Amino acid sequence: MENVLNKEIKQIIESCPEVGRILDEYGIGCVPCSVGSCLLKDVVGIHNLDPEKEATLMYRIEKAIYPDRNVAKPVIDPTKKSAPKKITYSPPVKKLVDEHVLIKRLLALIPTIADYIETSMKVDKDLVLRCVDFIRTYADKYHHMKEEDILFKYADEKAEIIQVMYKDHDTGRGYIRQVVEGAEKGNKAQIKQNMLAYQELLTQHIKKEDEILYPWIDRQLSTAQVGEMFRRCNEADASVGEELPKKYEKFIVDLEEKFLQEVTK
Amino acid sequence: MSGCPGSRTIDFSENTAQEGSETGKRPSQLRQWPIQMHLVSPQAPYFQGKDILLAADCTAFSLGDFHKDYLKGKSIAIACPKLDSDQEIYTEKIKALIDDAKINTLTVMIMQVPCCFGLAQIAKEGAEKATRKIPIKQVVVGLEGNILSEEWI
Ligand SMILES: [Fe+2]
Numbered sequence: 130m131e132n133v134l135n136k137e138i139k140q141i142i143e144s145c146p147e148v149g150r151i152l153d154e155y156g157i158g159c160v161p162c163s164v165g166s167c168l169l170k171d172v173v174g175i176h177n178l179d180p181e182k183e184a185t186l187m188y189r190i191e192k193a194i195y196p197d198r199n200v201a202k203p204v205i206d207p208t209k210k211s212a213p214k215k216i217t218y219s220p221p222v223k224k225l226v227d228e229h230v231l232i233k234r235l236l237a238l239i240p241t242i243a244d245y246i247e248t249s250m251k252v253d254k255d256l257v258l259r260c261v262d263f264i265r266t267y268a269d270k271y272h273h274m275k276e277e278d279i280l281f282k283y284a285d286e287k288a289e290i291i292q293v294m295y296k297d298h299d300t301g302r303g304y305i306r307q308v309v310e311g312a313e314k315g316n317k318a319q320i321k322q323n324m325l326a327y328q329e330l331l332t333q334h335i336k337k338e339d340e341i342l343y344p345w346i347d348r349q350l351s352t353a354q355v356g357e358m359f360r361r362c363n364e365a366d367a368s369v370g371e372e373l374p375k376k377y378e379k380f381i382v383d384l385e386e387k388f389l390q391e392v393t394k
Numbered sequence: 395m396s397g398c399p400g401s402r403t404i405d406f407s408e409n410t411a412q413e414g415s416e417t418g419k420r421p422s423q424l425r426q427w428p429i430q431m432h433l434v435s436p437q438a439p440y441f442q443g444k445d446i447l448l449a450a451d452c453t454a455f456s457l458g459d460f461h462k463d464y465l466k467g468k469s470i471a472i473a474c475p476k477l478d479s480d481q482e483i484y485t486e487k488i489k490a491l492i493d494d495a496k497i498n499t500l501t502v503m504i505m506q507v508p509c510c511f512g513l514a515q516i517a518k519e520g521a522e523k524a525t526r527k528i529p530i531k532q533v534v535v536g537l538e539g540n541i542l543s544e545e546w547i
């Protein structure tokens with residue numbers, strides 16, 4: 130089992146798809162992951178299952194890979210802390226989770242906006258560029274930069290999950306470049322397709338961060354590190370000024386007013 | 395059962411089946427003097443920029459690994475929210491620790507008895523008065539020396 134633990138999850142699932150189905154049962158969604166280079170041991174560790182569940186999961190995976198092997202029934206380690214039922218975040222991480230809420234409000238509007246762009250006579254370039262501005266300034270500069278410059282530095286940056294997060298941020302930037310290009314050329318299909326791709330990507334990305342990555346990093350932080358990160362995030366926020374988040378919150382409120390009415394009309 | 399749970403008599407001397415090791419020496423993790431909240435000064439060098447533990451008096455006696463797990467790496471102030479007088483001074487000192495000593499974090503450690511939550515309340519009031527913001531953690535210790543909860547507040 131030892132060497133399987135050190136194998137990349139994608140390889141394991143490719144050679145034994147049953148493992149993917151078992152992981153899925155435990156809420157570990159490795160099958161649709163675009164990278165899949167996390168090691169099995171990290172995949173399991175990062176999800177902070179309670180000891181009994183983790184032992185049973187490992188037992189089932191080993192049975193799936195080596196059906197003929199006489200695998201020992203799970204031994205439960207009673208000293209290991211069980212996973213907390215409700216996720217609690219440290220204050221600096223909680224602030225990042227709260228920022229996701231505003232980003233998710235834009236994501237929720239994207240399908241409606243994309244339809245509106247598609248069906249309107251002329252591309253509303255101004256609207257597209259204002260959404261792009263929110264994404265580039267609030268989601269990317271204000272939020273992702275704190276993740277990349279501060280939060281991720283407290284984790285093992287070589288860890289695959291962090292690499293996946295960096296890759297997601299980059300992929301998102303690529304989609305937004307395409308949206309801008311579509312707006313310049315008046316190419317509705319290009320705008321719609323890339324806006325929807327961004328929505329799908331960021332929705333999954335935020336879910337991974339809220340439920341898996343942030344709690345994982347939080348569990349490794351010492352009290353002193355929490356204080357230091359809180360200060361650094363506050364300094365980063367202060368450097369852009371307190372008007373910036375307010376401005377973008379207002380942008381979302383206005384956008385909701387316009388498009389949620391559009392839907393109910 | 396009636397009366398204040400904070401002073402109710404409970405005997406758990408029968409409770410001997412505890413894991414743990416008695417071998418090896420544990421050095422003290424205390425790096426300062428004084429420690430009592432009325433005696434400490436927020437200007438003391440050992441508070442500047444540090445992680446502070448504000449511990450209810452009883453916690454250190456209840457928790458077996460108080461030094462190793464909670465005091466290590468921190469500066470400390472102790473108080474009893476039930477018996478100490480002039481507690482408004484405590485609120486002011488918390489404010490001064492945050493604003494003037496620019497402490498990094500504050501961990502409030504209290505016993506599970508209701509009156510002990512007064513210390514968390516003092517910490518919150520001091521933090522609300524302060525202009526700087528810092529993370530504050532609350533650790534609740536059970537009467538038998540177990541950690542009941544540990545959360546950022
Ligand atoms: Fe991110």
Ligand SMILES: [Fe+2]
Nearest residue numbers: 229276335338
């Ligand atoms: Fe994020």
